[in-house]
Amino acid sequence: MPSLHEFSAVTILSGVVAFIYVLLRAFRHVKARVLGKLPPGPIGFPIVGLLPFVARFPELVLHKWANEFGPLFSMRLGNQLFVVVSDPQVVKDLIVTNGAIFSSRKEMFMKCEIIFARRGITAMPYNDAWRKHRRLAALFLTAKAVSEYKPNLEFEVREMLRALYSQGRAGAVPVNPQAHLSRVSLNNILTIVFGTRTDSVDDPLVAHWLMLSREFMNYTGPVANWVDFIPFLRNVPYLPIVSRGKHLHQGLVDTCSSLINDVDRRMKAGEDVPDCMAKYLLRVREEQQLDMLDIVFLCCAFMIGGVETTAAVKQWFAAHIPAFPLVQARAQAELDRVVGRDRLPQAEDEKDLPYVRAIVKEIERVHNPFWLGTPHLSTEDFHYRGHIIPKNTGVIVNTYTMHNNSRRYPNPQEFNPDRYLTDHHSSAESANLADPYKRDHWMYGAGRRICPGITLAEQEIFLAVAGLLWAFDMQELPSEPIDLHEYDGLSGRSPLPFRVKMVPRHESVAEVLGTADIPCDVGVA
């Protein structure tokens, strides 16, 4: 057995070797910068690079550097070189036109190795395994698939409005709508993936899943933790972040496996299991050569990618709109004209509700829940505008700077849905426009790794926003102003807890929602 002294000597030696290695790599980047080859950018500290600067409000820090160093700048976080792209044409040139080079992902220690066991679509490098997972996922996210989900999506919005009406006692008491807005997103994905749903916000699965998906976002954001960028930290025994990552991996596996196993058991028992992703994957597992972890993490990709994301946009809408009664009134006049008061808005109404649609796009521009998106990785050296972007460089699409460009969006700090009034494209169509400066916003990423859930997300968000505007006047409480700048999470994810009054707009609300039987303290305002 090696002695304690031998152990310490080995640990110190590995530390020194790791230190020299990191120093040499950092030096390589500094040298390339000095020689003027890398895009310009801020110089950081040895080993940690610029990590200490991006711990809080990273989007604002990148925005400041973009103003200083231009639309393509480089920066080092620990051992990883990044370029930060802040101009639509540069995004298009790199990520879209040269998608064969800029479509991979860094195999992040926490996200890829520890939590996803090298399987999650969003974390996989650009290879055949990723192609297979993305192709299987896309089967459930096509425009045709989404149009088949519409009755369910509409049903879930109605259930959410009923719950808000009831909890807010028809506008008599303030409510925090966040859990309801998260549950509607959760139910949509549970139905698509497992053919199941929750009955109320009190179902333990709601709190459990929201906890898992928040933890996931907290540990795996592009700048969420240092172990991703300072490899020798991974050898520190009992590092809390690593144990939490392992715990999260187990939590995701246990939760998704139990839902998949339930589908499996019911299929084997000859029960009439609703069509869903888990059922399909279990059927094709041999032909597609999927092991159980593949199935778990394909389902997880939807549960992780499709719940917290759409929930966040819906929550930002609910937090933002009370401060804009005139915007609400104008949208409600449009809804009264197009939909009337005898039914809820439906998916088919969207094309006739340009102002409601414009509100959605403007919320997404102002409150992208993931300002840093999911960085891409280059797989070859690439020469661009006199600079070199070396192989294995991370690429961050700087959506904050692009969403606040005053030439594209005059007075960008102002919330003004009018800027989108004549934009008749869906976000999915907009992402394919030849002129990148005409794209609505960059919330869904770009190129071959662009979010495959756009059509589903757009449909869900539209229905929730239109339904809320149709049913309620959302009012801020004078004693509880809503903070629209601070947020929960790492780069804009969701508003801090808030309460609003949700006052039913007219008598038909109770009738249409079927809430006449729900006890309320007061009548309709």
Ligand code: HEM
């Ligand atoms: C408001 C809602 C959503 C937002 C803001 C969002 C945002 C994003 C972003 C920024 C990316 C990375 C794109 C890139 O690398 O360029 C992404 C990827 C992804 N999203 Fe979404 N997403 C949303 C909804 C959804 C939904 C509803 C699903 C599925 C049910 C989904 C599934 C995925 C998957 C699987 C990926 C990984 C794609 C890949 O790496 O190939 N997302 N999303």
